[in-house]
Amino acid sequence: MIASAPRRRRSPLHDAxxxxxxxxxxxxxxxxxxxxxxxxxxxxxxxxQISPSGWALSWALLALYALPVLFLVYVLxxxxxxxxxxxxxxxxxxxxxxxxxxxxANDGWGLVVARVGGPEFAARWTAALTxxxxxxxxxxxxxxxxxxxxxxEFDDMMDGFVYGAVCGLGFAVVEDVFYFMGVFGGRPNGVxxxxxxxxxxxxxxxxxxxxxxVGMGIGYFDSRRQRxxxxxxxxxxxxxxxxxxxxxxxxxxxxxxxxPSRPWSGADLLLxxxxxxxxxxxxxxxATLAVVLAHRRERKWLRGALAxxxxxxxxxxxxxxxxxxTRRRRTAVSEMRTRAGGRAAGLLRxxxxxxxxxxxxxxxxxxxxxPALLEQRAYCGSLRDALRAIPGAAPADAGIVATDDGPRDx
Amino acid sequence: MTTILxxxxxxxxxxxxLSEPTGPPVGIPGVVGxxxxxxxxxxxxxxxxxxxxxxxxxxxxGNLIVSVRQPYGGDPETLAQRYRAFLSDRLSQLSxxxxxxxxxxxxxxxxxxxxxxxxxxxxxxxxxxxVTVFVTPSGHGIVFNGWAPAGLLSFVRSDVRxxxxxxxxx
Numbered sequence: 001m002i003a004s005a006p007r008r009r010r011s012p013l014h015d016a017x018x019x020x021x022x023x024x025x026x027x028x029x030x031x032x033x034x035x036x037x038x039x040x041x042x043x044x045x046x047x048x049q050i051s052p053s054g055w056a057l058s059w060a061l062l063a064l065y066a067l068p069v070l071f072l073v074y075v076l077x078x079x080x081x082x083x084x085x086x087x088x089x090x091x092x093x094x095x096x097x098x099x100x101x102x103x104x105a106n107d108g109w110g111l112v113v114a115r116v117g118g119p120e121f122a123a124r125w126t127a128a129l130t131x132x133x134x135x136x137x138x139x140x141x142x143x144x145x146x147x148x149x150x151x152x153e154f155d156d157m158m159d160g161f162v163y164g165a166v167c168g169l170g171f172a173v174v175e176d177v178f179y180f181m182g183v184f185g186g187r188p189n190g191v192x193x194x195x196x197x198x199x200x201x202x203x204x205x206x207x208x209x210x211x212x213x214v215g216m217g218i219g220y221f222d223s224r225r226q227r228x229x230x231x232x233x234x235x236x237x238x239x240x241x242x243x244x245x246x247x248x249x250x251x252x253x254x255x256x257x258x259x260p261s262r263p264w265s266g267a268d269l270l271l272x273x274x275x276x277x278x279x280x281x282x283x284x285x286x287a288t289l290a291v292v293l294a295h296r297r298e299r300k301w302l303r304g305a306l307a308x309x310x311x312x313x314x315x316x317x318x319x320x321x322x323x324x325x326t327r328r329r330r331t332a333v334s335e336m337r338t339r340a341g342g343r344a345a346g347l348l349r350x351x352x353x354x355x356x357x358x359x360x361x362x363x364x365x366x367x368x369x370x371p372a373l374l375e376q377r378a379y380c381g382s383l384r385d386a387l388r389a390i391p392g393a394a395p396a397d398a399g400i401v402a403t404d405d406g407p408r409d410x
Numbered sequence: 411m412t413t414i415l416x417x418x419x420x421x422x423x424x425x426x427x428l429s430e431p432t433g434p435p436v437g438i439p440g441v442v443g444x445x446x447x448x449x450x451x452x453x454x455x456x457x458x459x460x461x462x463x464x465x466x467x468x469x470x471x472g473n474l475i476v477s478v479r480q481p482y483g484g485d486p487e488t489l490a491q492r493y494r495a496f497l498s499d500r501l502s503q504l505s506x507x508x509x510x511x512x513x514x515x516x517x518x519x520x521x522x523x524x525x526x527x528x529x530x531x532x533x534x535x536x537x538x539x540x541v542t543v544f545v546t547p548s549g550h551g552i553v554f555n556g557w558a559p560a561g562l563l564s565f566v567r568s569d570v571r572x573x574x575x576x577x578x579x580x
Contacts, residue, residue: 028411043561046527049505050536050560101418107565108421114449114469115428122449123470130421137417182560185534186503 016150018085025148033092036100040174047177051186058180061195062173065203073165073208076291077158079298079356086146086153090163093142094170094211098135099178102171105134128253132210132245135171139207140214140241142167147222155360156301157219157294164215168207175207193264201273205251205280209287210244216290217241240290247283299324305359308368313381314358323355340392347390351383422568435578438463438478441550443578447569450474459496459553467573472566474573475555482551486510486522489543489551494524501528501537519544519579527560536560540567542574552579 020026048055074087109130114122143163147154154160176198180186184194198206217240221233250256258275260268302324310317322328329352337345354376361376387393428448435443436452446452450469458464459477467474482489490510498504510522521544529536539557546552554577556570557563 032414046505050503050527050529101414103561103564105418105421108419108423108425110421110470110565111425111449111569112421112428115425118449118451120470126470134417137413141414178561182536182562185529186536187529190534 016083016086016153018083018089018149020149023149025145029089029093029145029149032097032101036097039100039103040096044177047181047186050181051188054186054188054191055177055181057188057191058177058194061191061199062176065199066169066173069169069203069208070166073162073169073212076165077162079302080155080159080360082153082159082162083150086150087162087166089149090142090146090167091170093145094139094167094172094207095174096170098138098142098167098171099174101138102131102135105138106130109134124254128249131252132248135207136210136214136241136245136248139167139171139211140164140218143211143215143218147218151222154219154222156223156298157216158291158298159223160215160217160219161212161291161294162215164218165208165212167215168209168211171211172207196269197272197276202276202280205247205276205284209283210248213240213244213247213287213290216294243283243286247280247286250283251279301363302356302359305363306355309358309362309377312377314377315355315380319351319355323352336393340390344387344390344393347383347387348393351380351387354380354383436465436467437476437578438465440580441478441480441546441548442476442552442580444474444476444573445576445578447573450569450573459493462551462553469566469569471562472556472558472569474570475553475557476577477553477555479551479553481549482545483549484545484551486520486543486545486551489545489553490522490524490541493541493543493553493555494526497526497528497541500531501526502531504528513542515544515577515579516575517579519546521545538563540570544579546579548580550580552577 018026018029044055047058070091074081110122110126113126113129117125143160146163176194179198180191180194184190184197217237220240221237224233256278258271258278260271260275264272303320306315306320306323309315310320315323322332333345333349333352336348358373358376358380361370361373365373367373430448435445437443444467446467450467453466453468453473460479462477462479464475464477466476479489487510494504494506497506505527507525510524512520513523514520521542523540523542525538525540527536527538536559537557538560539555540563542554542556544552554570554574556566556574558566
């Protein structure tokens, strides 16, 4: 007889949603998004009037780009998927609030550049001198807003990266529509040209990276509250934000500009990806390194948090070894599916998720017999029992233990 | 909220503090003169409206073209219609605001304003603009066309409106 699996339950750790009417930040978020959406919808309406087919094509092409990027960013956080409503909130802020507010702000600071530097200087440098600071601040404030709405969801740098990158993605999509319609003429052939330049040749280097870095800084600043001095946290936040602003500045500036002049011929189309790579690759390399280091830190934290739990009812040494490596986790689930079927694979995935939650609980409670910890251990044990009861199923194998600090204690 | 207000409105406050008309008025003697605000300079001559004398001011991405039809015997509404036809020859997919907005210069001179958006047949880029027309008592039709690449007009709209409102019309 096969034991029935324990009922699914809502995690006590990650149950926040965007809808937090008791928090003032929620209402500020709602008010700003509604107010800016009026302007944003009006602008899209103008674009639709210019060329309905080009406008529709713009959104269709950008959906092809944005959906996979959204998925990739979402799964980058190895151990804890952020609540979808908060992720969508970050996307909405980037697409509606940050773009609209940036439009007004860039306008104002553009006037300052023109007043101080004159028209020739303004024509060359306004985009570089205004947009990076203005846009990174306004997108970063979106991440801060999500934090103020659901502070418990910011456990580590990667949480900040996810919210920041998604906020940047929303911004990039709406900005791309603006470029396709405004700069590339809005007709279908112009839209296709714009898609090549701004997405195919440049899509790796855009706002997703900039705001992802700012978000990482915010994640670090908050999650290391208990373990790192204020000055160090400020330096990391300022450093990552400065990297984003500098990358954005270089992208918008006339420096290192190898972009061919229009109209473009066939050879120019080959030169465009080179021109964008020259400006974008350094920041892409930096952001990749930051994500890899953050992943390494997450793994070390997981092993450290679960070290005292190994051998108990919650997790075995073999299970921890598998849990710590993303590829091994996926392989284990895949092998389980082959060996014992989809139900067993689903149960193993649930067990792995709850073991990550066990690490979270372990790092948040002081006493070894804290009721929350006991409950989580028992829940993991019951999932394992249910899994073992399925013919052909068996726990994952191998083992390893390490220590380091990780997410904050609250 | 303070940070958002500071970032969004700070530029306007600083720009207002720095803003002042610079240099002597430029224009067509005896008809119209415009004092460029700081950051604006006279640009090269451009294709004019029905051969009318014209001059252009520019501030990077923003431009203001002033054209004078002299003599002009019609009313401002008809002048606006003619300018729309002129725009439709140069812009494809032209979309013009449905009504003429009555306005008045600081000098009391009445006129009309309309907005447009379209795609330049020369360059293939989308542009948007705001046209203001007057007919002076002395019989001159004056057209101010403030324009910029689509989406960028808002960057220069306040400057354009200030220069138009303070234009010296004889």
